[in-house]
Amino acid sequence: MYAMALETWSAKQLVRVELPTPDVGPKQVRVAVHAIGVNPVDWKMRSGGPLRLAARVIRTVRGPRGPIILGVDFAGVVEAVGAKVTDLAVGQRVVGGTNFSRGQHGSYADTVVVESDQLAPLPDDVPFDVAGALPVAGVTAWMALTEYRRIEPGRRALVLGASGGVGQFAVQLAKRTCGADVVAGVCSTKNLELVRSLGADHALDYTGGDPLEAARAHGPYDVVVDCAGTYAASRCRSLLAPGGRHVMVAGDSIGMMLQVIVPPFRSRAILGKPTRARISAVVAAVAAKQLVVPISERLPLAEVEAAHAKSMTGRVTGKLVLLAR
Ligand SMILES: NC(=O)c1ccc[n+]([C@@H]2O[C@H](COP(=O)([O-])OP(=O)(O)OC[C@H]3O[C@@H](n4cnc5c(N)ncnc54)[C@H](OP(=O)(O)O)[C@@H]3O)[C@@H](O)[C@H]2O)c1
Structure with missing residues (x-):
């Protein structure tokens, strides 16, 4: 798998890193990521202040080790499920959010592994880029x-x-x-x-x-x-x-x-925490045409630095979405 990551907390640039494809634990799901929504928290975690400090402390205590992969939102296709996951299947379309406080990598990658309660099924008529902007x-x-x-x-x-x-x-x-x-x-x-x-x-x-x-x-x-x-x-x-x-x-x-x-x-x-029930409610609003998702721009994941620069202006109208494949 590949990710766009900081090699250390003091690194100035997110760079492409290659990592072994992760295994899944019994209650986990591995997802082939298609689209990733950019949120201000992503760049706040690298730019100093309380969010970066909190993220650093959590990673030191809970892991994971290695490059620092930022990002929370993702949408994609289930690639593998743990032995105790009975309600999601390989090949299913899903949308979810990674969780640093559970010791997970972020979503700026072509592959993520999360607990199954961090994912919701995604109907066929909701595109990946729209879903990736939601969590x-x-x-x-x-x-x-x-x-x-x-x-x-x-x-x-x-x-x-x-x-x-x-x-x-x-x-x-x-x-x-x-x-x-x-x-x-x-x-x-x-x-x-x-x-x-x-x-x-x-x-x-x-x-x-x-x-x-x-x-x-x-x-x-x-x-x-x-x-x-x-x-x-x-x-x-x-x-x-x-x-x-x-x-x-x-x-x-x-x-x-x-x-x-x-x-x-x-x-x-408030601290927004994407869980299956909450993501499902928001996805249902999209499917019911109550919620439109204005996307300001789609960029390849490799261009994440450009996406962060735009988001940091605080004047982007609509969501920036990264495409991982
Ligand atoms: N607590 C949480 O869990 C949580 C979750 C998500 C986001 N956040 C935080 O919430 C903030 C917004 O996130 P976002 O994703 O919506 O950011 P965003 O997409 O960058 O939007 C920021 C918006 O703020 C507007 N704005 C700037 N100054 C304003 C003012 N004085 N009055 C009214 N609007 C103003 C801008 O609109 P105009 O261009 O029209 O000025 C811009 O569209 C960020 O600080 C983010 O870190 C927190």
Whole structure:
């Protein structure tokens, strides 16, 4: 197998490495990877700060050894299953997410091995590139709208950063899958039409005044999903209806933790974790045509450095997808 990896934590470039094809444990599945979604966490893990520190500590304790393979999202075809895996079969199309904290390699590779509960079956009519873009961003949006605060008819949702990877999924799932009465999304001028087309009742421009004051006119909200990380938590909470939640997807981690532990306890920091049930829910929304997956660009896996450079601008509209074969 091959991967694009850092040879050490201080390496400047992701380079192609050849590795032996891994065996599967009893509850594991090996997948021939076709497509890999790029997420900001991928480059944050190499660029210093708390995410890199956490990843380094986890790898030191749990492994694996050898080159550092980043990436979480993947979609592909089952190549081998462990003796105790009875619900997935060789040849089946699947989508999933790797998990560093389980001692696994990342997904920037043509082959991954994960536990079977990290994978969901993929219907034939959902292409690999679409599926590969779903796990982290789709599952994070899904968790915010169903586990952190249940959004349903009669409720209102505000999405900050509505034109980004997570935000686009949050707008669509809130409106079309959860059935929110009102969805408002905050983005830049160039993306207003896009955010409306995804189902937002109100698209609000953050470049033309204070978007939170503009959002107040359409609230109060049962959930404020912050995918931008640039808005004061207290101001986000001031837009909440009774029982509402401010869900922090983005932001500086220490600041987020402080908001969680201080009263009034209406802010929550989310960590998107792709599990079979969550991925299946998001895939079902795609199959039901409730969720479209705007892909900004498809690049060969070998061009991962270019994909990271684009993602790091923070202004990519839609998902970047790497193709491994
Ligand atoms: N906690 C978790 O589990 C989790 C999971 C996924 C992502 N994240 C984090 O969440 C953030 C977003 O991820 P992503 O994948 O959606 O990133 P992305 O695709 O790069 O999108 C970022 C978006 O932010 C928008 N933006 C920038 N400044 C803004 C502002 N002041 N107000 C409103 N929107 C603004 C940009 O839209 P315009 O071009 O329209 O300005 C851009 O589309 C990242 O920090 C990422 O690390 C966390």
